[in-house]
Amino acid sequence: MERPKMAELESLETAAEHERILREIESTDTACIGPTLRSVYDGEEHGRFMEKLEARIRNHDREIEKMCNFHYQGFVDSITELLKVRGEAQKLKNQVTDTNRKLQNEGKELILAMEELRQCRLQQRNISATVDKLTLCLPVLEMYSKLREQMKSKRHYPALKTLEHLEHTFLPQVSHYRFCKVMLDNIPRLRQEIKELSMSDLKDFLESIRKHSDKIGETAMKQDCRFNPWKIIARIFFSLLLSPNVQAQQQRNLDNIVSQQPRISGGKKSKKEFSASSELEVKNTSPMSEQDSGILDVEDEDEEEEVPGAQDLVDFSPVYRCLHIYSVLGARETFESYYRKQRRKQARLVLQPPSNMHETLDGYRKYFNQIVGFFVVEDHILHTTQGLVNRAYIDELWEMALSKTIAALRTHSSYCSDPSLVLDLKNLIVLFADTLQGYGFPVNQLFDMLLEIQDQYSETLLKKWAGVFRNILDSDNYSPIPVSNEEVYKKIVGQFPFQDAELEKQPFPKKFPFSEFVPKVYSQIKEFIYACLKFSEDLHLSSTEVDDMIRKSTNLLLTRTLSNCLQNVIKRKNVGLTELVQIIINTTHLEKSCKFLEEFITNITNVLPETVHTTKLYGTTTFKDARHAAEEEIYTNLNQKIDQFLQLADYDWMALEPGSRASDYLVDLIGFLRSTFAVFTHLPGKVAQTACMSACKHLSTSLLQLLLEAEVRQLTLGALHQFNLDVEECEQFARSGPVPGFQGDTLQLAFIDLRQLLDLFIQWDWSTYLADYGQPTCKYLRVNPTTALILLEKMRDTSRKNNVFAQFRKNERDKQKLIDTVAKQLRGLINSHHS
DSSP states (O other): OHHHHHHHHHHHHHHHHHHHHHHHHHHSOGGGOHHHHHHHHHSSOHHHHHHHHHHHHHHHHHHHHHHHHHHHHHHHHHHHHHHHHHHHHHHHHHHHHHHHHHHHHHHHHHHHHHHHHHHHHHHHHHHHHHHHHHHHHHHHHHHHHHHHHHHHTTOHHHHHHHHHHIIIIIGGGGTTSHHHHHHHHHHHHHHHHHHHHHHHHHHHHHHHHHHHHHHHHHHHHHHHHHSOHHHHHHHHHHHHHSOHHHHHHHHHHHIIIIITSOOOOSOOOOHHHHHHHHHHHHHHSOTTOOOOSEEOOOOOOOTTSOOOOGGGGEEOHHHHHHHHHHHHTTOHHHHHHHHHHHHHHHHHHHTSOOTTGGGOHHHHHHHHHHHHHHHHHHHHHHHHSSSSSOHHHHHHHHHHHHHHHHHHHHHHHTTOOOHHHHHHHHHHHHHHHHHHHHTTOOOHHHHHHHHHHHHHHHHHHHHHHHHHHHHHHHHOOOSOOEEOSHHHHHHHHHHSOOOOHHHHHSOSSEEOSSOTHHHHHHHHHHHHHHHHHHHHTTSOOOHHHHHHHHHHHHHHIIIIIIHHHHHHHHHOTTOOHHHHHHHHHHHHHHHHTHHHHHHHHHHHHOOOTTSTTOOOOOHHHHHHHHHHHHHHHHHHHHHHHHHHHHTTOOOOTTOSSOOSSOOHHHHHHHHHHHHHHHHGGGSOHHHHHHHHHHHHHHHHHHHHHHHHOTTOOOOOHHHHHHHHHHHHHHHHHHHTOSSTTOOTTTGGGGGHHHHHHHHHHHHTOHHHHHHHTTOTTOTTTTOOHHHHHHHHHHHHHHHHHHTSSGGGSHHHHHHHHHHHHHHHHHHHHHHHHHO
């Protein structure tokens, strides 16, 4: 029972479900029917659902058929009415078509006219709009065209101004156009291009002035040299003090400094005129200037053309333009930094001297010209721009330049060995310093350094004059100057301050006592003083400082250079007695001329010798020392001649009998001494007397040494008598007075030692000698017991050898005993003297 009920319940539920699904299918959109159908297929009653579905379809078909049957008559009536209306509509259409065709035919011309009118109105409106737009755009395009033209012609500052107007005034009015946007996009690039082009011009300018700085400096230095009236007056006054030869050399030096520089055309300007021209140039050389950068071309002209100012050679407009452009662009500090950095680099290059600068003056001139040109440009920039460079920057550069320049000059000037080059260098340094001082740069250190160079100049002068003195002394004939007429006499007196009343009274021909080197040396000393004076020109030294400098240098010339030259001449091996005598005479006259040199220096410096701290000349000492050296050389030379004659002595020390006269060598020696002392007539008396006394003493000593030589082992009384004849000949020479001025027998005293020794042995007066020995009144006071013993030993050896068989004779034995006794007593005297 339960099972059929359950089946029935399930059948009812399935039918209800199928009904629900059919309602959903009827009411649901076809796109969403998928899930509903899936539920049918998921179930197990598919067949039954299909049956239900077909039953529902049949029901709907029946309803549709009923509805159609109900409305069919109305549909037929409507169709009939529509067919009637279609006929009428066709008629109406045909009428409308005819009417339209007629209207079209009638209005075709009007339509054409209206189309033409519309096109004209459109064109008119477009033209009007175009004119309005072009009115706005043309100024923009014109400004842009002007900008490109200005950039093309390198008018950078006007181009920058045009760009500013274009950007801020014109482009905002037409900013909606595409070409304006392109322009706006190009403006930063154009501004950067202007900036780079102006910087390029500046670089060209910097490179140009670096290459031409020597030309700028040359012009500035030439301008200072030519138009400094005080310097010209000083040179004229200085030239009046110089001898004609020195004036000619001075003119040549000035020509080397100034005239060698090439002529440059233009108009000269004073400093004030230059200041005015600089201000005018700043005004005229506005940023709108269209000149190119760099150095203006300047052609060499004839000497009649005037020298331009240094700034006239330079076009500074690139600097001004670039400064204005960077200022407008807000990059002034960048520009100032770049400019100063580049100029510092150029300064270091300019201050680097070439390695061979010391070889020629042109090397120094080019070096100075470049430095002057550099600072002339910087000074002009300082005064014509506002803040591009300042005084602190210029001072810093100048301090660096000053230190490097002084160091370079110290190094390179030390290589200069030519005084003319050193003097030209000094003049160039003075011109360099004065030029820069005219631009406001402190140059005291340069003048201090010139005082250092003055010491080097003095050394080079001393070396040069050493050669001059050597040539004079080597070429001199060391003979008194012969004078044949009044003209020659006055010429020599004009060269050398000599006054001798007796010589003036003598008739021509006559002779000066000195040789030619006296006036030549005196003239060269004056030339040396002139040369020292030339260096002091333009050094801003006081008269006292100049005087002190000249005197110190002259003292070095006299005490070192001239003294060494004289000493070398005196010490030469081949110098003769005649030359030595003449040197003594010459130095005596040069010594007397020292007071005239003092007066000469006083006249050219206007500083009296009595002034405090005035240096005195040491010429007197120099010539005295030279004279004393010559005197000593005469003494030495005489002694050497005497020694040469004594080498010819050939005594027979074993002779039993003496000759009848003095030895030939001694006669010749006495003849030589007589002729030599005859030449000493012009020597000071004391010198001749000393020379004569020295020669006699040396002769006496040398003769004594002949007796005492170790080679002379034995000596006879006959040989001693011959030796006595020679000594008597010497004594006769001394008594004859070969040199005037000796009192009594003073000259004979030179032979007193020999005389007493010979008398002792010849007279055999030993008892007197031994008895009176040591007493002031002793007859043989000058006989030394040692000398007597040596000579006695030589005679004793001779007696022993020659009297071997005579020893048995009483007299000979007594004589031998006496010799032994005397020798013993002499030894006692020697021992007692030593104890």
